[in-house]
Amino acid sequence: MKRYALKLAYDGSSYAGWQVQPHTPTVAGMLEGQLARLIGEPVRVVGAGRTDAGVHAWGQIVHWDTAKPLPTPFLSRLNALLPGDIRALALYEAAPDFHARHSALRRTYRYWLRTYPNPFLRAYSMEVPTPLDLSCLEQAAALLVGEHDFAAFGKEVSRYSHTRCQVVHASWAYSDGLYEFRIEANRFLRAMVRALVGAQVRLAQGRLSWERFRAALLQQDRRWGLYLAPPQGLFLWEVTYPPNSLYLLERYEFLSTAFSTGAASTAAPKLAPDSTGAPPRSAQ
Amino acid sequence: MKRYALKLAYDGSSYAGWQVQPHTPTVAGMLEGQLARLIGEPVRVVGAGRTDAGVHAWGQIVHWDTAKPLPTPFLSRLNALLPGDIRALALYEAAPDFHARHSALRRTYRYWLRTYPNPFLRAYSMEVPTPLDLSCLEQAAALLVGEHDFAAFGKEVSRYSHTRCQVVHASWAYSDGLYEFRIEANRFLRAMVRALVGAQVRLAQGRLSWERFRAALLQQDRRWGLYLAPPQGLFLWEVTYPPNSLYLLERYEFLSTAFSTGAASTAAPKLAPDSTGAPPRSAQ
Numbered sequence: 075m076k077r078y079a080l081k082l083a084y085d086g087s088s089y090a091g092w093q094v095q096p097h098t099p100t101v102a103g104m105l106e107g108q109l110a111r112l113i114g115e116p117v118r119v120v121g122a123g124r125t126d127a128g129v130h131a132w133g134q135i136v137h138w139d140t141a142k143p144l145p146t147p148f149l150s151r152l153n154a155l156l157p158g159d160i161r162a163l164a165l166y167e168a169a170p171d172f173h174a175r176h177s178a179l180r181r182t183y184r185y186w187l188r189t190y191p192n193p194f195l196r197a198y199s200m201e202v203p204t205p206l207d208l209s210c211l212e213q214a215a216a217l218l219v220g221e222h223d224f225a226a227f228g229k230e231v232s233r234y235s236h237t238r239c240q241v242v243h244a245s246w247a248y249s250d251g252l253y254e255f256r257i258e259a260n261r262f263l264r265a266m267v268r269a270l271v272g273a274q275v276r277l278a279q280g281r282l283s284w285e286r287f288r289a290a291l292l293q294q295d296r297r298w299g300l301y302l303a304p305p306q307g308l309f310l311w312e313v314t315y316p317p318n319s320l321y322l323l324e325r326y327e328f329l330s331t332a333f334s335t336g337a338a339s340t341a342a343p344k345l346a347p348d349s350t351g352a353p354p355r356s357a358q
Numbered sequence: 359m360k361r362y363a364l365k366l367a368y369d370g371s372s373y374a375g376w377q378v379q380p381h382t383p384t385v386a387g388m389l390e391g392q393l394a395r396l397i398g399e400p401v402r403v404v405g406a407g408r409t410d411a412g413v414h415a416w417g418q419i420v421h422w423d424t425a426k427p428l429p430t431p432f433l434s435r436l437n438a439l440l441p442g443d444i445r446a447l448a449l450y451e452a453a454p455d456f457h458a459r460h461s462a463l464r465r466t467y468r469y470w471l472r473t474y475p476n477p478f479l480r481a482y483s484m485e486v487p488t489p490l491d492l493s494c495l496e497q498a499a500a501l502l503v504g505e506h507d508f509a510a511f512g513k514e515v516s517r518y519s520h521t522r523c524q525v526v527h528a529s530w531a532y533s534d535g536l537y538e539f540r541i542e543a544n545r546f547l548r549a550m551v552r553a554l555v556g557a558q559v560r561l562a563q564g565r566l567s568w569e570r571f572r573a574a575l576l577q578q579d580r581r582w583g584l585y586l587a588p589p590q591g592l593f594l595w596e597v598t599y600p601p602n603s604l605y606l607l608e609r610y611e612f613l614s615t616a617f618s619t620g621a622a623s624t625a626a627p628k629l630a631p632d633s634t635g636a637p638p639r640s641a642q
Contacts, residue, residue: 085477130478153475161475190610191437191445193369194414194482194617205612251612326474328489328535333478333617 075141077172079320080105080152081164082134083332087197087306088159091127092134101125101160105136108155113142122174122313123181126265128305130198132332133163133182133312137174149324164325172319180242180258182312183267185303187253187275198333199252200271200307206253206278211246214274217291218244218257226290226298227270228263237263237294246274256311265302272301359425361456363604364389364436365448366418367616371481371590372443375411376418385409385444389420392439397426406458406597407465410549412589414482416468416616417447417596421458433608448609456603464526464542466596467551469587471537471559482617483536484555484591490537490562495530498558501575502528502541510574510582511554512547521547521578530558540595549586556585 082105090098094106102119109117122135144165145151152162171177186199187206218241225237243258255271273290276282282298289295309332366389374382378390386403393401406419428449429435436446455461470483471490502525509521527542539555557574560566566582573579593616 083475083477158480159477161477163475188612190612191367191447192613192616193367193443193445196442198478250615251610326535328472328474329476331534332476 075139077137077139077168077170078144078323079135079137079166079168079172079174080162081166081325082136083132083161083163084130084134085159085197086125086128086130089127091129092121092123092125092131101131101134102136104157104160108152109138111155112145112148112152113140115140115142120174122178123262123310124264125308125310126305129308129310130306131310132184134310135174135178135313135315137168137172147324149326163329165323166320167323168321169319172315174313177315177319178313179316180260180314181262181310182243182256182258182314183262184309184311185255185267185271185307186309187255187271187303187307188251189253190251195252195333197306198309200275200304202275202279205251206275208246208248208253210278211253211255211274214277214287215244215246215255215257217288218270222291223294224263224266224291225294226296226300227266227273229265229269229300229302231263234263239263239266244270258312267308268302268305269300271303271307273298275303276301359423361421361423361452361454362428362607363419363421363450363452363456363458364446365450365609366420367416367445367447368414368418369443369481370409370412370414373411375413376405376407376409385415385418386420388441388444392436393422395439396429396432396436397424399424399426404458406462407546407594408548409592409594410589413592413594414590415594417466418594419458419462419597419599421452421456431608433610447613449607450604451607452605453603456599458597461599461603462597463600464544464598465546465594466527466540466542466598467546468593468595469539469551469555469591470593471539471555471587471591472535473537474535479536479617481590482593484559484588486559486563489535490559492530492532492537494562495537495539495558498561498571499528499530499539499541501572502554506575507578508547508550508575509578510580511550511557511584513549513553513584513586515547518547523547523550528554542596551592552586552589553584555587555591557582559587560585 084101089101092101094100094103106117117138119136119138148165149162187202188199189205221240223238225231231237240260245256247254277287286298290298368385373385376385378384378387390401401422403420403422432449433446471486472483473489505524507522509515515521524544529540531538561571570582574582
């Protein structure tokens with residue numbers, strides 16, 4: 075029996091989230107069905123993050139076990155079976171004790187907001203009616219960094235043994251009407267990123283006071299009301315694991331960052347992709 | 359009677375192209391229906407470019423005539439009526455003799471190719487199985503610049519009085535697995551950009567000889583076979599008109615370039631958009 079891992083990108087628009095559910099299209103359900111066809115036996119996958127309905131991923135990591143040898147080339151054969159909104163980007167052999175969810179040291183999410191109509195980003199960003207004060211957003215993000223109890227920023231928080239999370243990075247960036255929130259932490263509560271974006275947008279719009287935001291963060295005061303930003307702006311971006319837990323078997327050499335501005339360079343591509351390499355430090 | 363013009367962006371995935379057809383969803387048909395609802399009378403629009411089924415636009419320009427005053431704010435009210443895959447970005451008052459198609463001095467198209475699977479760009483780019491030789495693509499594009507008879511690179515070319523086009527710019531750029539072809543010309547034959555991309559990709563793949571490509575361009579030799587790259591990689595990007603032909607009435611201040619890499623800057627937004635301005639030199 076060997077444990078394998080995949081790096082996945084998916085457009086969550088057409089799925090009721092990651093987690094397998096009966097009679098409902100989910101990303102994990104679709105993946106399990108096509109992995110089973112390809113490998114020739116039933117497959118159960120475990121994902122690093124259980125993304126909700128409409129949420130996307132650029133670097134979701136999943137693992138599964140099999141005693142069968144994998145067909146090669148694996149990625150192109152799997153992608154030929156999967157629908158176009160789910161793509162396998164890399165295949166790894168995992169250490170026997172690797173677990174896509176429990177072994178993750180950190181996860182990074184990104185969330186996009188925009189102030190203008192755009193038919194190409196409508197499924198990948200939240201539209202806000204007027205520009206937001208970036209310095210206000212930046213001050214709010216700075217408060218998030220560190221270890222806090224995020225109980226006021228999650229759904230179904232009672233199911234967790236504790237609600238403390240270590241945020242190692244939280245920041246906003248802005249370019250031409252597009253705002254990007256980036257947050258990296260050891261763990262995230264259910265709907266936590268959407269709740270944090272919702273709170274910060276309300277702060278910047280003057281609809282939530284700093285006092286209430288600080289009380290939610292520092293005293294778990296839930297009176298601010300948990301406004302969830304819509305799912306379509308959210309991406310599970312990257313998952314980081316301990317060194318030597320994943321050994322790269324196959325990957326695509328060239329990967330732009332989800333979208334492109336079309337501001338392409340003219341650097342020539344390397345024409346000979348190498349598809350294997352040394353054990354990576356993280357799944358990226 | 360006044361003549362107005364709109365700048366439109368649309369995702370062509372769900373439409374049978376630009377041009378109105380009975381019992382078929384088209385971009386112009388959808389726009390005419392919602393303009394009529396908003397203005398309160400039947401509307402016929404003329405577009406700068408008749409994009410084919412599945413082709414997108416970032417800067418399509420349309421004009422129409424009406425004696426009625428336009429409701430304000432016009433753009434947000436029109437966008438509230440239009441489906442999310444068609445967005446009006448700017449409104450202009452046009453000179454009485456302005457014509458979205460006939461007055462255009464130049465049109466710019468962009469086409470994206472990628473060498474890797476990407477669920478977010480699947481509707482906006484063509485996937486090629488292996489990296490392409492960029493210098494080959496660049497040499498081919500350089501040959502296109504200037505005035506040529508493009509009869510070997512178009513569909514239904516017999517319906518044109520002549521098939522000569524002046525290409526003022528043609529280039530390729532590359533970044534992280536994403537190739538971008540950009541071409542600007544005074545006019546384009548039907549399916550011409552897709553035929554040019556198809557020929558250049560075949561050249562770079564060694565499936566079309568330089569002799570045959572040159573013969574197609576210089577002697578209208580059609581023996582190379584007219585391989586059309588798929589529509590979803592193509593964008594009508596920008597249309598340029600004579601100075602003072604369009605007077606800006608309303609627009610969105612912040613407009614990212616169709617997609618974004620998420621490589622956002624931290625430059626602060628201006629918080630007070632000005633929605634009118636001096637007569638623009640072009641529709642951009």
